[in-house]
Each structure stands twice: as C-alpha cells, then as structure tokens.
Amino acid sequence: MINKKLVSSFILISSAALPILSIAAEDIVLSAPNLHIRTLAASCAACHGSNGNALAGNAVLAGMDKNHFITQMLAFKNGDKPATVMHRHAKGLQVNEINQLAEYFSAQKPILAISPKAQKLQADHD
Amino acid sequence: MTKSKPYMTNQNTIGNSRRDFIKTAGVAGLLISSYPLISGCAVNNQKPTIGRVVVIGGGYAGATAAKYIRMWSANSIEVVVIEKSSQFVSCPLSNLVLGGSKSINDLTFGYDLLQKNHGVQWVHDEVTAIDVANKKVTMKRGEIRYDRLIIAPGVDFIYDTLPNLQSAEAQQTAPHAWHAGWQTVNLRKQLESIPNGGSFVMSIPKEPYRCPPGPYERACQVASYFKKHKPNSKVIVLDANPEITSKKGLFSKVFAENYAGIIDYRPNNVVMEVDIANKIVKTDFETVSADVLNIIPPQRAGKPALMAGLNNIDKRWCEVDFLTYESKLAPNIHVIGDSVSAALPKSAHMATSQARVCASAIVELMQHRTPDPSPVFANTCYSYVDDKQAMHVANVYRYDAEKRIMRSAEGGGVSLKPSELEGQYAGAWAINIWSDVLT
Numbered sequence: 001m002i003n004k005k006l007v008s009s010f011i012l013i014s015s016a017a018l019p020i021l022s023i024a025a026e027d028i029v030l031s032a033p034n035l036h037i038r039t040l041a042a043s044c045a046a047c048h049g050s051n052g053n054a055l056a057g058n059a060v061l062a063g064m065d066k067n068h069f070i071t072q073m074l075a076f077k078n079g080d081k082p083a084t085v086m087h088r089h090a091k092g093l094q095v096n097e098i099n100q101l102a103e104y105f106s107a108q109k110p111i112l113a114i115s116p117k118a119q120k121l122q123a124d125h126d
Numbered sequence: 127m128t129k130s131k132p133y134m135t136n137q138n139t140i141g142n143s144r145r146d147f148i149k150t151a152g153v154a155g156l157l158i159s160s161y162p163l164i165s166g167c168a169v170n171n172q173k174p175t176i177g178r179v180v181v182i183g184g185g186y187a188g189a190t191a192a193k194y195i196r197m198w199s200a201n202s203i204e205v206v207v208i209e210k211s212s213q214f215v216s217c218p219l220s221n222l223v224l225g226g227s228k229s230i231n232d233l234t235f236g237y238d239l240l241q242k243n244h245g246v247q248w249v250h251d252e253v254t255a256i257d258v259a260n261k262k263v264t265m266k267r268g269e270i271r272y273d274r275l276i277i278a279p280g281v282d283f284i285y286d287t288l289p290n291l292q293s294a295e296a297q298q299t300a301p302h303a304w305h306a307g308w309q310t311v312n313l314r315k316q317l318e319s320i321p322n323g324g325s326f327v328m329s330i331p332k333e334p335y336r337c338p339p340g341p342y343e344r345a346c347q348v349a350s351y352f353k354k355h356k357p358n359s360k361v362i363v364l365d366a367n368p369e370i371t372s373k374k375g376l377f378s379k380v381f382a383e384n385y386a387g388i389i390d391y392r393p394n395n396v397v398m399e400v401d402i403a404n405k406i407v408k409t410d411f412e413t414v415s416a417d418v419l420n421i422i423p424p425q426r427a428g429k430p431a432l433m434a435g436l437n438n439i440d441k442r443w444c445e446v447d448f449l450t451y452e453s454k455l456a457p458n459i460h461v462i463g464d465s466v467s468a469a470l471p472k473s474a475h476m477a478t479s480q481a482r483v484c485a486s487a488i489v490e491l492m493q494h495r496t497p498d499p500s501p502v503f504a505n506t507c508y509s510y511v512d513d514k515q516a517m518h519v520a521n522v523y524r525y526d527a528e529k530r531i532m533r534s535a536e537g538g539g540v541s542l543k544p545s546e547l548e549g550q551y552a553g554a555w556a557i558n559i560w561s562d563v564l565t
C-alpha cells in the first residue's frame with residue numbers, strides 16, 4: 001500500500017533520457033515531509049495500524065476529523081477521558097505535536113487494512 | 127524544493143552495485159536458480175533507484191524498516207532483506223502457547239505480502255561475513271553490495287558460564303524458548319506431561335535481556351495452566367536480578383494473589399551450573415531440582431552485529447546514534463532493535479519504533495538531507511497474567527539533544543491492575559502490529 005500523496009509528490013527530473021542503471025541520485029527528488037510527525041504518527045501503528053488504518057476494533061485514525069482527534073487527545077492528556085492506555089501516550093506529547101498529528105491523520109486515506117495469514121510452523125524453523 | 131546533491135561520491139557505485147550483485151549471483155550459480163530475487167530485480171530495473179539498502183533480519187525491527195523505507199522513499203530505494211528463517215514467528219504472545227490459550231500456528235506468518243505490496247526483495251539465506259570497508263555482505267550462497275546496511279538480528283545467547291546448554295540436544299531437554307518456534311512447542315509439550323505436583327523451574331538472566339516483563343508473564347502463564355489442570359504443581363522462578371525488573375508492583379501482586387502457593391519467586395539467584403540429564407540447577411545459594419527446566423541464558427546482540435564488530439558496549443550491545451541508528455563504529459551501517467545498547471526496553475513495539483526512525487533517517491540521508499533532529503516515539507508492552515487478563519507498561523520517548531539519548535517523557539507508567547479489557551486491547555495490539563509489520 002503506497003501512500004498516494006507521496007507518490008504524487010515524488011518528482012523525477014530528466015529521468016526519461018537516462019539509461020536506467022546509471023541514473024544519478026540527483027535526478028530523484030522526494031518532497032520533504034514533516035519527518036518528525038510522520039515518524040511519531042507511525043509509532044501509533046502498533047495499535048492503530050499502518051497510517052492509522054486500524055484492525056480489531058481499535059480506533060481508525062486515518063481520515064479522522066481534526067477537531068475530534070484533538071479533543072480526544074487533549075482529554076486523554078488532561079485525564080478527563082477514561083482510558084486504559086491512551087493517557088500514557090497523550091501525556092508524553094506536546095500540544096503542538098497533537099495538533100500536527102490531527103492534521104497528519106485527517107489527511108490519510110482510510111483503507112481496509114489486512115492481516116497476514118497465520119501459517120503452520122514449518123519443520124525447518126528453529 | 128531544491129535539487130538534492132548526489133549522496134554517493136562515486137556515482138557509478140549505485141548502478142554498479144546491482145550489476146555486481148547479479149554478477150556475483152551468476153558466479154555463485156545458486157542465486158539464479160534458487161532466489162526469486164533476480165526476477166524481482168529485473169522488474170525493479172525498470173524503476174530508477176537512488177541506492178540499495180540491505181537489511182539483515184526480518185523480525186519486528188528489520189521487516190518494519192524494510193517496509194517503511196520503501197513506503198517513505200516512494201519505492202525509489204531498493205530494499206533487500208536477508209533472513210535465515212522462512213517464516214516470521216512472533217515472540218509477543220508466545221508465552222500464551224505455554225499457558226495453552228494459543229497455538230504456535232496462530233503466531234506464525236509468511237513474508238509474501240511485504241514483498242508483494244512493497245516490492246521488498248527477499249533472500250532466504252544466512253549471513254556469514256560483513257565486509258565493512260567494501261560494503262558487502264556474504265551469505266552461505268552468495269554475496270551482495272549495499273549503499274547502507276541495517277543490522278537487525280535480535281538477540282543471541284551467551285553460553286560462557288553454562289557451556290553444556292549450548293548444544294541442540296541439551297536444549298531439547300532444557301529449552302530456552304526465548305526465540306519463539308519449536309522450542310516453545312517443546313516446552314509446552316513438557317508442561318503437558320508434567321505430573322500434578324511436579325515443578326517447573328525457570329531462570330531469568332541479569333538485565334538487559336529481550337522483553338523485560340516476558341519472564342514474569344511466562345511464570346504467570348505456566349502458573350495459570352497449573353492452577354487449572356495441575357494444582358499441586360509449582361513454578362520456581364530463579365531470577366538473577368535483585369527484584370522483578372518490569373511491572374514489579376503488578377507482578378508481585380499477581381504472584382501473591384492469583385498464584386499463591388504456585389509461583390515461588392526467588393530473586394538474586396544466578397544459575398551457576400546445570401545438570402541437564404538429572405534436571406538439577408545450582409545457583410550461588412541453592413540446588414533446585416526440576417521436572418521441567420527452562421533456562422533463559424544471558425543475551426547479547428545477534429551474530430551479524432558481532433561479525434561487523436559493532437558490539438562495543440560490554441562486548442554485548444551496539445552503540446548507535448539515536449537520530450539515525452547508525453553505528454558509532456561503522457559508517458553506513460545501522461543497528462536497530464534488541465541489539466542496540468540503550469536504556470530502552472528490548473520490546474517488539476520498541477523495535478518497530480526504532481526501525482521507523484532509522485528508515486526515515488536513511489531516506490533523508492540518501493538524498494543528502496538532514497534527518498529529524500528530535501525524534502519522539504511510543505512503546506507499549508502488554509503482559510497476559512492468564513488467558514484473558516493483561517496489563518501494560520507504556521511510555522513515550524523523546525530525544526534528549528544534550529545527552530544524545532532517548533528519554534522517557536512525562537506520563538508513562540503501568541496499568542492499575544490487570545483486566546480483561548486490556549486483555550482484548552493486547553490482542554488488538556498484536557493484530558495491528560502484525561498487520562503493520564508484515565503487510
């Protein structure tokens with residue numbers, strides 16, 4: 001699942017004329033995203049899925065309304081909303097990070113996440 | 127948007143590295159016939175690339191790094207993972223196999239979707255040497271060049287003080303089951319055959335080791351099985367540490383309240399000698415005999431990290447720059463996950479969090495740009511105390527620019543008590559992290 005936004009912001013300069021194997025690094029320029037927020041948002045994936053597309057009934061953050069996101073996060077942070085674990089994660093964040101995360105997740109396209117298929121452990125495994 | 131500088135001094139290296147690989151593959155003769163990689167390469171050749179990242183290890187750390195480098199570089203960085211196992215077996219939740227509420231087949235997955243969905247190239251082989259100067263990894267059946275290397279081998283076991291436990295036969299009798307797999311299955315079978323009134327003896331090495339709360343969760347899982355099926359049996363925990371190393375208050379309470387008379391916790395007990403045939407353990411204080419024996423050996427960075435000579439901390443762990451996870455000893459080599467030397471828990475979630483910081487940094491470095499100077503990420507470790515109830519320890523970690531380490535932020539901590547609700551969330555954690563790491 002390739003992030004569509006990233007693909008469209010992936011710009012090739014003069015690549016068509018170049019032989020494929022010797023293409024130079026300078027011919028590929030990726031737009032600089034908000035690295036800090038992108039990596040922080042991705043660390044929520046353990047519970048909320050890749051790019052906020054959660055499975056197993058956890059909240060889907062992809063495409064979430066910004067205001068709703070901020071309200072929930074601030075309520076977790078201030079201890080106003082009962083939570084099993086989210087207060088731990090919200091309290092560690094700065095308000096400006098919460099605002100930017102709201103922006104980030106609201107811009108993610110909700111898609112149906114998938115699970116890898118469980119397999120029988122093979123004999124040659126450790 | 128500015129035009130980025132070439133990140134390699136020698137432009138040819140980029141293109142050549144692939145040719146070299148194919149050449150080597152041809153010379154080795156085996157790669158072409160046995161690795162689907164080559165056809166993957168051919169397809170990929172249609173696409174321009176800004177270089178190749180080789181990842182050693184397809185566990186939580188390595189698989190995550192591979193996927194996110196592909197995603198965040200919009201597939202413009204070629205990623206090749208070298209993994210010696212053909213399947214991914216999750217360590218998280220594997221203690222539930224011992225408790226009997228999960229099967230190992232619930233925790234075993236393939237790597238096919240990572241390859242299909244993200245174009246990650248996969249080599250099923252074992253690394254035998256790393257040539258730091260020439261940026262080359264040698265495997266049993268071939269070799270490959272890299273522009274950047276990620277080493278994510280998890281932990282390896284140290285048998286210096288218990289040499290007789292090193293052989294496969296010894297581990298048949300006394301499995302560590304600290305890598306999920308057949309040893310986990312073996313240990314479960316042994317527990318099933320233990321008589322009512324028999325004793326399960328497990329030992330915990332001194333910190334740091336993989337999964338700090340894991341041994342205590344294991345004690346609970348075995349005890350919960352005994353409580354239901356073999357109520358006169360005992361779990362004897364020989365802990366080399368002076369006290370429970372993670373979720374201490376919670377585990378102490380669960381040991382005392384849920385498993386009184388079953389779990390016998392003995393701190394400050396370092397295993398000195400094991401008589402494998404008779405299942406007798408000698409610690410510095412006492413001699414304990416077991417019906418089922420589970421010695422978890424001390425640990426260090428996985429073998430590939432040692433091959434590259436990166437284990438500079440206590441000869442066990444690898445010192446890294448926490449902005450990039452680049453080794454402090456070798457340029458262009460990054461280390462992530464359990465092998466890293468850090469005051470961070472060696473957990474699956476942590477491994478994925480480190481992997482994404484590393485992935486993000488590599489995508490920037492390969493375009494001659496600066497990585498995020500202040501990474502922040504989350505970690506959560508759930509532990510199941512029986513088949514339904516779980517509890518967490520959770521923290522956000524922030525880069526401390528002065529000390530150049532990751533530091534625990536405000537608000538971290540543990541559950542008030544184990545609960546079924548958290549048991550459900552722990553299960554959801556597993557489903558989401560597997561989806562993130564493997565699809």
